[in-house]
Amino acid sequence: MTAGPATDAGRAPAAATDGSPGANGGPGPARAPFDQARAEAAVRELLLAVGEDPDRDGLLQTPARVARAYAEQFAGLFTDPSEVLQTSFDENHNEMILMRDIDLYSTCEHHLVPFFGQAHVGYIPGPDGRVTGLSKLARLVDGYAKRPQVQERLTTQIADALVHRLRPAGAIVVIEAEHLCMAMRGIRKPGAVTTTSAVRGIFQSQARTRAEAMSLITGR
Numbered sequence: 001m002t003a004g005p006a007t008d009a010g011r012a013p014a015a016a017t018d019g020s021p022g023a024n025g026g027p028g029p030a031r032a033p034f035d036q037a038r039a040e041a042a043v044r045e046l047l048l049a050v051g052e053d054p055d056r057d058g059l060l061q062t063p064a065r066v067a068r069a070y071a072e073q074f075a076g077l078f079t080d081p082s083e084v085l086q087t088s089f090d091e092n093h094n095e096m097i098l099m100r101d102i103d104l105y106s107t108c109e110h111h112l113v114p115f116f117g118q119a120h121v122g123y124i125p126g127p128d129g130r131v132t133g134l135s136k137l138a139r140l141v142d143g144y145a146k147r148p149q150v151q152e153r154l155t156t157q158i159a160d161a162l163v164h165r166l167r168p169a170g171a172i173v174v175i176e177a178e179h180l181c182m183a184m185r186g187i188r189k190p191g192a193v194t195t196t197s198a199v200r201g202i203f204q205s206q207a208r209t210r211a212e213a214m215s216l217i218t219g220r
């Protein structure tokens with residue numbers, strides 16, 4: 001097992017009291033755990049605010065359902081997703097490892113509607129040749145996606161977690177996503193795909209290595 005510093009690449013776990021960065025990067029106090037009753041009351045209030053009748057048959061269970069859904073969608077607020085990378089193996093592998101097309105569902109923090117798409121995550125192990133379990137790359141993406149997010153920060157947090165935990169020679173994260181806040185409302189541009197990337201280490205310093213990763217990601 002390899003254990004990097006207990007950094008959450010942008011956010012401390014809920015119970016942190018050490019003055020480390022708070023929710024999603026900003027400084028802040030330790031936060032309370034998910035409050036189901038409060039979330040239910042808020043959803044009921046929201047239904048009233050939009051002119052609905054929360055006491056009609058079809059909506060009776062809605063506040064409880066939405067609260068449970070939010071607990072799931074925002075479960076990553078109460079964990080340090082980078083901890084999954086503590087599972088690592090001494091494979092003495094020094095070539096690129098890239099996982100492509102990891103399905104991604106997250107929640108836009110501006111409108112609280114989904115954005116979704118694919119994440120591509122790669123790294124080149126450091127001199128110690130340690131690699132992590134393949135599923136852990138997908139778990140890492142999931143953990144950070146389960147927070148109110150913007151795509152840029154999600155991308156950065158995944159890359160920084162790889163750097164902190166694995167000490168790789170390089171890391172690359174590319175996310176392609178569609179934002180429902182741009183499709184179902186507002187500017188209404190369904191199908192518009194936003195691509196964000198974060199490159200660290202050798203992927204930043206060597207254009208050829210970065211190009212190789214990008215060609216694997218795009219399949220060209």
Ligand SMILES: Nc1nc2c(ncn2[C@@H]2O[C@H](COP(=O)(O)OP(=O)(O)OP(=O)(O)O)[C@@H](O)[C@H]2O)c(=O)[nH]1
Binds near residue numbers: 109149182
């Ligand atoms: N950079 C970035 N912007 C995002 C992301 N998700 C949503 N947004 C944008 O956040 C912006 C919020 O803009 P505001 O003007 O405050 O909100 P709004 O009036 O609802 O804006 P419109 O969506 O243009 O109607 C919008 O331009 C969204 O497209 C993201 O992941 N990254």
Ligand SMILES: [Zn+2]
Binds near residue numbers: 108109110112113
């Ligand atoms: Zn949005």
